[in-house]
Structures are given as C-alpha cells and as structure tokens.
Amino acid sequence: MFLEIKDLSVKIENKNILKSLNLNINKGEVHAIMGPNGSGKSTLANVLAGKEDYEILNGSINFKDNDLFDLNIEERAQEGMFLAFQYPVEIPGVNITPFLHSAINSKRKRMNEEEIDNLSFAKLLKSKASDLGINIDMLKRSVNTGFSGGEKKRYEILQMSILNPDLAILDETDSGLDIDALKIVTDGVNKLKTKDNSFLIITHYQKLLDYIKPDYVHVMVNGSIVKSGGSEIAAEIEKDGFQKFQ
Amino acid sequence: MNIQDNYQKNKKNIFFSENKDIQTYREKLINIFENDRFDKKNNESLKNINLKNFFDFKYKYLISEETSVINNNQENSYSIVSVNGQCLSYKDDKIEITKILDEDYIDFSKNDIIENNDHFVNLNSLFLNSGFKILIKKNNNIKIKISNIITDDDLTIFQKNNYICEEGSSLNLIEEYENKNNSTSNILNVIKLEKNSQLNHFLIQDNSSNHNLIITTHSSVKKDSTYTQKVYNFSEGYVRNFHYSELKEANSEADLQGIFFLKDNNTSNNKTYVKHLAEDCKSNQVYKGILNDRSKATYFSNTHVDQVAQKTEGYQLSKGILLSDNASYFSKPELKIYADDVKCSHGSTIGPIDENAIFYLRSRGMSKIAATKILISSFINEELSSIDNEQMSEIIQKKLVRYLSKVK
Ligand SMILES: Nc1ncnc2c1ncn2[C@@H]1O[C@H](COP(=O)(O)OP(=O)(O)OP(=O)(O)O)[C@@H](O)[C@H]1O
Numbered sequence: 001m002f003l004e005i006k007d008l009s010v011k012i013e014n015k016n017i018l019k020s021l022n023l024n025i026n027k028g029e030v031h032a033i034m035g036p037n038g039s040g041k042s043t044l045a046n047v048l049a050g051k052e053d054y055e056i057l058n059g060s061i062n063f064k065d066n067d068l069f070d071l072n073i074e075e076r077a078q079e080g081m082f083l084a085f086q087y088p089v090e091i092p093g094v095n096i097t098p099f100l101h102s103a104i105n106s107k108r109k110r111m112n113e114e115e116i117d118n119l120s121f122a123k124l125l126k127s128k129a130s131d132l133g134i135n136i137d138m139l140k141r142s143v144n145t146g147f148s149g150g151e152k153k154r155y156e157i158l159q160m161s162i163l164n165p166d167l168a169i170l171d172e173t174d175s176g177l178d179i180d181a182l183k184i185v186t187d188g189v190n191k192l193k194t195k196d197n198s199f200l201i202i203t204h205y206q207k208l209l210d211y212i213k214p215d216y217v218h219v220m221v222n223g224s225i226v227k228s229g230g231s232e233i234a235a236e237i238e239k240d241g242f243q244k245f246q
Numbered sequence: 247m248n249i250q251d252n253y254q255k256n257k258k259n260i261f262f263s264e265n266k267d268i269q270t271y272r273e274k275l276i277n278i279f280e281n282d283r284f285d286k287k288n289n290e291s292l293k294n295i296n297l298k299n300f301f302d303f304k305y306k307y308l309i310s311e312e313t314s315v316i317n318n319n320q321e322n323s324y325s326i327v328s329v330n331g332q333c334l335s336y337k338d339d340k341i342e343i344t345k346i347l348d349e350d351y352i353d354f355s356k357n358d359i360i361e362n363n364d365h366f367v368n369l370n371s372l373f374l375n376s377g378f379k380i381l382i383k384k385n386n387n388i389k390i391k392i393s394n395i396i397t398d399d400d401l402t403i404f405q406k407n408n409y410i411c412e413e414g415s416s417l418n419l420i421e422e423y424e425n426k427n428n429s430t431s432n433i434l435n436v437i438k439l440e441k442n443s444q445l446n447h448f449l450i451q452d453n454s455s456n457h458n459l460i461i462t463t464h465s466s467v468k469k470d471s472t473y474t475q476k477v478y479n480f481s482e483g484y485v486r487n488f489h490y491s492e493l494k495e496a497n498s499e500a501d502l503q504g505i506f507f508l509k510d511n512n513t514s515n516n517k518t519y520v521k522h523l524a525e526d527c528k529s530n531q532v533y534k535g536i537l538n539d540r541s542k543a544t545y546f547s548n549t550h551v552d553q554v555a556q557k558t559e560g561y562q563l564s565k566g567i568l569l570s571d572n573a574s575y576f577s578k579p580e581l582k583i584y585a586d587d588v589k590c591s592h593g594s595t596i597g598p599i600d601e602n603a604i605f606y607l608r609s610r611g612m613s614k615i616a617a618t619k620i621l622i623s624s625f626i627n628e629e630l631s632s633i634d635n636e637q638m639s640e641i642i643q644k645k646l647v648r649y650l651s652k653v654k
C-alpha cells in the first residue's frame with residue numbers, strides 16, 4: 001500500500017478534530033476530499049506533512065512502507081510527500097532559488113542521487129516558472145511576500161513541479177485562482193501525473209475536478225470520511241450541498 | 247580599591263593630570279562615584295553589569311614597544327594600526343593625525359547630552375590614558391581603516407578619539423576591534439561633522455570571551471551633514487555600544503544601526519540617543535539582535551525633539567530573535583517631543599523564530615537546522631545587502647557563517 005491511514009484520531013488544544021479516519025491511496029491514483037468548512041481537511045493535510053502542533057490520539061499512517069510517525073517533517077518531504085498549503089506563509093528575506101535548491105538537493109541526497117548544480121537548477125526553475133506563467137521577476141522576490149492570493153497558489157505548484165513528489169496534497173489550491181490560472185495550474189498538475197505518483201486534492205468545488213479527474217471522491221464531515229465513491233459524488237455535493245451527509 | 251585611591255595611585259600615566267581645570271572636573275566625577283548608590287534598576291548604564299568587575303578594577307596601562315602604523319597605499323585611503331589606543335602623528339594635505347589636547351578634553355566635558363550618570367563615560371574621563379585626533383580637511387573624500395590592537399593581558403585602556411570632518415569633506419571609516427587577550431577597552435569617540443560633510447562609520451566587533459569592550463560615541467552634526475553608523479557585534483566577550491548623536495543644525499541626519507550576535511553566557515548592552523536641535527533633521531535608530539543559549543541584551547533607544555526642531559523625522563526600531571528559551575532581550579524605546587510638527591515612530595518585535603516559516607521550509611525537505619539558518623540570515627538580509635563596500639560585506643558574511651555554525 002502506498003498511503004494507508006488507519007483509524008486516525010487527532011486533537012488540538014483539547015478539541016478532537018479527526019475522528020477514526022480511514023483512507024487508502026494506491027500508487028497512480030487521484031483522490032479528492034470535499035467537506036464543509038472546519039471539518040478537518042487541512043488538519044489531515046498538516047498531520048500528513050508532519051506539523052507538530054497536533055496530538056495524535058490513535059491510529060497509524062503508513063507511507064511507502066514507512067511508519068509516517070517515524071519520519072520528521074523534512075524526511076517526509078524527502079521521501080516524496082508534498083503539501084501545497086491552503087495559506088502559504090510569507091517569508092521575508094528568503095529567496096526561492098537558494099531555498100528550493102537546497103531542498104531539492106537534500107531530497108536527492110536521501111535518494112542517493114547526484115546533486116543538482118546552481119546553473120542547472122536555475123534553468124530548471126526558470127523553465128518550470130514559464131510553464132506556469134510565473135514572471136521571472138517574481139522569482140527574485142522573497143517567498144510569498146506580498147504575493148496575491150492567486151500568485152501564492154501558483155508558486156506552490158511551481159515548487160511542487162520542481163520537487164516532483166510521489167504524493168502531492170493540494171489543499172484548496174483552486175481557491176483564489178482566476179479561471180485562466182486554474183487552467184494553467186491544473187495543466188501543470190496533469191503534466192506531472194504519472195502511473196507512479198498520487199494526488200490528494202482538497203477542494204470545495206466541482207470545477208477543479210473537471211480539470212483533474214479524480215479516481216475517488218471522499219466526503220469528510222466532522223473529522224471522519226462519511227462517504228466515498230466516484231466523481232458523481234462531487235456532482236451531488238455541487239447540487240445539494242453537504243446537508244444530507246451530516 | 248575605591249575609585250579615588252585608584253585614580254591617585256595611577257595619576258602618573260593618566261592624561262592631563264597636571265591640568266588644574268581638568269583636576270577640578272575630575273574631582274567632580276569622583277564625587278559622583280562616591281555619592282551614587284549605583285542604582286542598577288534605574289541607571290541604564292548599569293543594567294546587566296557586574297559592578298565589581300568594572301568599577302573595582304586593577305588599573306594597568308603600558309605603552310607598547312610595537313608602534314602603531316599609518317599607511318597611505320592608495321590615494322585618499324589610509325590604514326591605521328592603533329596599539330593600546332595610541333597612534334603616531336601624521337600629516338599631509340588631506341588629513342592630520344595628532345595627540346588629543348587638554349582643550350579637546352575640556353570641550354567634551356561641557357557636552358550636555360551624555361548624562362552625568364553614564365558611569366562608563368565618567369570612568370573614561372577619569373582614567374584617560376590614550377587616544378588620538380583625526381582631522382579630515384575641507385572638501386576631501388577619504389577612506390580610513392583602523393585596526394585596534396591590544397598587546398598585553400590585564401590592560402585597562404581608557405581611550406578618547408576625536409574625529410573632525412571639515413566642511414564639504416566625506417569620510418568612510420572602518421574600525422576593527424578583534425582582541426583575544428584578557429583586557430578591557432573603554433573607548434569614547436567624539437565626532438564633529440562640519441557643514442555639508444559626511445561620515446560613514448562601520449564598527450566590527452569580534453573580541454574573544456575574556457575581552458570587554460565599552461564603546462561610546464558622541465557625534466555632533468551640523469548643517470546638511472550626515473552621520474551614519476553601523477555596528478556589527480560578533481564578540482564572544484562583553485560589549486557595550488552606547489551612541490549619542492546631536493543634530494545641531496538644519497537638514498542634518500543621524501543613522502544609528504546595529505546588529506548583535508550573542509551566544510553562551512554573553513551579554514551586550516546597547517543604547518542610541520538622538521537629540522534633534524534644529525529643523526528639518528532626520529534620524530534613524532535600528533538595532534537587531536540574535537540571541538542564543540543564555541545570552542542577554544538590552545537596547546535603549548531615545549529620540550529627543552527640541553521645541554525648535556520642527557519637521558523632524560525620527561524613526562526607531564528594535565528587533566530580536568531568541569534562539570533559546572534561556573536567552574533574553576530587553577528593549578525600551580523612548581520619545582520626548584517638544585515640537586508640534588514632527589513625524590516620529592517606534593517599534594519593537596522580539597520573539598522566537600517563526601515556527602510557521604520553519605514548518606514551511608522543512609515541508610519542502612530542508613533540514614530544521616538549515617531552515618533556522620536561512621531564517622536568521624533573512625532577518626538581517628536587508629542590512630547585509632545594503633553594505634556597499636565589498637570587502638566589508640565579505641568580512642561580515644564570514645563572521646555570520648561562523649556564528650551560524652554554532653547554532654544547533
Ligand atoms: N490551532 C488550533 N487551535 C484550535 N482549533 C484549531 C486549530 N487549528 C484548527 N482548529 C480547528 O479545527 C477544525 C478543523 O480545521 P481545518 O482547518 O482542518 O478545517 P478545514 O476542513 O480545512 O476547513 P476549511 O474548508 O475552512 O479550510 C476547525 O474547527 C478549526 O477551528
């Protein structure tokens with residue numbers, strides 16, 4: 001199994017957020033999670049990425065034959081996990097080039113691959129940026145600092161396409177994107193898609209799922225997955241909302 | 247030994263001890279010491295200070311066999327090695343280096359910006375045993391680099407330097423303090439900027455843990471002139487940076503900036519004080535600190551705007567990153583405004599490194615330590631990238647890398 005979440009319960013500050021959550025993802029699959037505000041979608045994404053604020057009450061997560069809880073944040077990334085954040089943080093004074101270069105090389109090191117030199121990295125970054133319609137000038141700025149909502153989302157996808165993860169979690173990457181940007185970003189995702197990598201897409205809108213076809217759609221309510229199925233579920237939600245799942 | 251006895255005993259190698267007026271002045275200073283209760287709570291010059299170390303000290307001074315050097319290799323560019331606070335005399339058609347005189351001393355003793363209760367300045371005035379005076383002549387554009395060398399252990403250097411930039415001149419001054427011996431330097435720089443002159447003053451401080459450096463600047467700035475000071479403190483030993491500036495005439499400017507990098511048990515005390523005494527003047531006071539382990543720092547910033555100083559712009563900022571729960575940084579901004587048409591602001595942000603930023607960087611595969619280092623560098627990125635002197639910027643980068651290599 002590629003990713004196996006079993007009976008996961010998580011709390012933060014005395015509040016139970018995830019409740020006996022189960023989810024399995026195989027290599028090459030695209031899964032979508034939909035759910036009302038506050039149901040715990042970002043919490044799940046953060047727990048997968050290794051954010052330390054949460055208390056794991058119960059359950060297990062297996063990722064590529066590793067007990068995920070044995071890996072720290074950067075080890076998870078180096079093993080091929082990537083989270084495109086719902087709210088990417090602004091980091092004044094840090095430029096994407098040295099930061100992402102160092103990130104990709106630590107991943108390559110772990111995989112016993114050769115490191116990428118400065119020049120090749122700069123080229124790679126430029127070409128991926130231009131694929132995603134990101135202005136070269138933006139690469140000179142500090143990470144996310146002063147970026148518009150849509151720019152931040154594109155920038156997340158830029159990082160994703162450079163790191164080329166095995167499991168990419170996209171947390172509401174579509175919100176904040178205009179219709180043209182949505183097309184560019186989803187094209188980027190589709191280009192990256194192979195039979196060896198998997199996607200977990202968190203969204204509120206069926207629109208995104210028109211561009212990136214999910215194999216499975218899950219409905220998350222109040223910290224658990226209450227229903228799973230195919231893309232017909234997204235259409236149901238679009239029509240009737242979450243009422244009947246609550 | 248009390249201060250009085252200490253002074254009497256060592257009089258013979260203290261400057262100007264024969265001058266009657268100076269004697270009278272010094273008696274006044276001794277009285278201040280004898281009557282002061284050394285109120286650590288309210289006296290900014292005593293915060294975090296081990297009183298016994300600094301005020302009950304063993305005086306020792308010697309003039310070294312190694313003489314100081316002055317080099318004028320490139321046009322308009324001089325490099326000076328000052329030994330135990332002394333410097334040879336030198337003269338050409340652009341600059342002049344001489345001993346300081348009684349009258350310079352008396353002139354400074356009349357300043358009213360440094361309060362009488364700055365005990366370190368008083369100590370300097372009392373035990374003065376070294377120093378020099380550098381004059382930049384009219385309309386010259388000069389670069390000077392001074393390396394301050396101390397030759398022996400247990401020396402107590404009390405040094406007063408005078409810098410005078412004549413009308414229309416400009417000076418780029420780099421001072422290096424890199425001492426490895428067990429001694430204490432108490433240095434007072436008295437700076438005068440005449441009309442339409444400029445001084446860019448860099449201070450690089452990188453002493454070992456057994457060396458104490460107490461450095462105070464008093465700059466007075468006249469019409470259309472600018473004093474810019476940048477202090478980089480990488481010292482493992484105690485450093486006190488207290489810098490006072492008076493904007494005396496219209497359209498003058500003072501920019502007092504500092505960055506300190508502390509670790510282990512080290513302490514650094516900092517103060518900047520700008521007095522606006524004329525209209526249309528600008529000031530900027532920005533200190534940033536990075537504190538690891540059990541290190542401690544204080545920073546007091548003060549803007550005083552006189553009643554006549556309309557259209558003043560005064561800006562104060564203090565920022566700190568605490569890399570350890572046991573480190574502490576106390577900062578206190580103060581504004582005293584007696585004019586009505588002024589723009590003044592102050593801000594202070596001190597805290598641990600941004601956990602969300604660390605998480606973001608790590609989630610891309612960067613190690614925790616690499617992420618921490620990149621965030622520390624970014625914290626001072628603005629200051630470092632604004633250094634327009636390539637050699638300086640290389641020196642600072644190297645020292646930063648050394649500091650970061652100890653961050654766990
Ligand atoms: N640090 C925290 N302290 C307290 N409660 C928190 C904290 N972080 C998250 N929560 C709570 O956990 C719940 C789930 O939040 P989460 O961000 O996972 O929701 P979500 O499904 O992603 O919602 P949205 O669709 O609005 O993005 C919310 O009720 C939120 O208020």
Ligand SMILES: [Mg+2]
Pocket residue numbers: 041042043086171172
């Ligand atoms: Mg969310």
